[in-house]
Amino acid sequence: MYAVIRAGGRQFRVAPGDVIKVDQKPAENGNIEFTDVLAVSGEPGTIVKPQSGARVVGSVVEEGRGDKILVFHFKRKKQYKKLQGHRQPYTAVRITEISFDGQKFTAPDLPASKPKKEKKEMASKQTEQKAGKKARTGAEGKASKSSKKRTDKGTARAAQKKK
Numbered sequence: 344m345y346a347v348i349r350a351g352g353r354q355f356r357v358a359p360g361d362v363i364k365v366d367q368k369p370a371e372n373g374n375i376e377f378t379d380v381l382a383v384s385g386e387p388g389t390i391v392k393p394q395s396g397a398r399v400v401g402s403v404v405e406e407g408r409g410d411k412i413l414v415f416h417f418k419r420k421k422q423y424k425k426l427q428g429h430r431q432p433y434t435a436v437r438i439t440e441i442s443f444d445g446q447k448f449t450a451p452d453l454p455a456s457k458p459k460k461e462k463k464e465m466a467s468k469q470t471e472q473k474a475g476k477k478a479r480t481g482a483e484g485k486a487s488k489s490s491k492k493r494t495d496k497g498t499a500r501a502a503q504k505k506k
Contacts, residue, residue, distance in 0.1 A: 344358060344359065344383075344384060344385070344441060344448045345357060345358040345383075345384050345441075346358075346380055346381075346382065346383045346384070346397070346399055346441045346443075347380070347381040347382040347383075348377045348379060348380050348381065348399050349377075349379040349381060350363075350365045350366075350368075350377055350379070351365050351366035351368075352366075353365075354381065357399060357438045357441070358438065358441075359438055359439065359440065359441060359448050359449055359450035359451075360437070360438065360450035360451060361437070361438045362404060362435055362436065362437050362438075363401075363435070363436055363438070364409075364433045364434070364435050364436075365433065365434055365436060366431070366432070366433060366434070367406065367432040367433055367434050368434050370403045370434065373402055373403045374400060374401070374402055374403070375400070375401050375402075375403065375434070375436055376398055376399070376400050376401075377398065377399040377400075377401070378397075378398050380393055380397040380398065380399060380443070383397055383441065383443050385443075385444075385446070391443075393443045393444070396443060396444070397442070397443035397444075398441075398442055398443070399438060399440070399441050399442075400438075400439055400440040400441075400442075401436035401437055401438045401439055402436065402437050402439050403434055403435070403436060404435040404436065404437050405434075405435045406432070406433070406434050406435070407432070407433060407435070408430040408431065408432050408433070409430055409431045409432075409433050410430070411428050411429070411430050412428070412429050412430070412431070413426065413427070413428055414426070414427045414428070414429065415427075437450070438450060
């Protein structure tokens with residue numbers, strides 16, 4: 344079961360559970376309803392053009408800004424160059440329901456996500472790792488590196504003077 348919708352001047356083929364990125368839209372209570380449905384597939388292999396009443400409902404997953412698009416203008420032989428950047432705001436929408444002609448198709452429930460680790464635990468692990476690195480290198484390792492450089496330079500100069 345899928346539908347073809349128009350959103351923000353573009354067409355999207357969506358099915359329940361899909362996540363799409365559309366141009367930023369205001370959402371009431373975190374839900375967006377798309378009423379401009381171009382086509383719906385009811386049974387496998389058949390596509391129906393809905394007359395009216397077809398709708399696709401989605402919930403907002405996130406709002407953000409897309410990748411940076413660089414726009415470069417120049418005029419030859421005039422030493423004119425201009426570089427501009429632009430990031431288009433978007434809304435990520437998870438399609439939850441497709442309905443037409445009294446039929447409703449809903450998305451399956453998402454599996455429960457794993458709980459995230461607390462910041463305190465992660466911070467303590469990082470400090471332990473840093474302490475371990477310092478213990479391995481130690482002050483001796485730093486001194487030997489610097490003295491090594493000095494001896495290399497000294498021996499090279501001494502060899503040149505003897506010639």
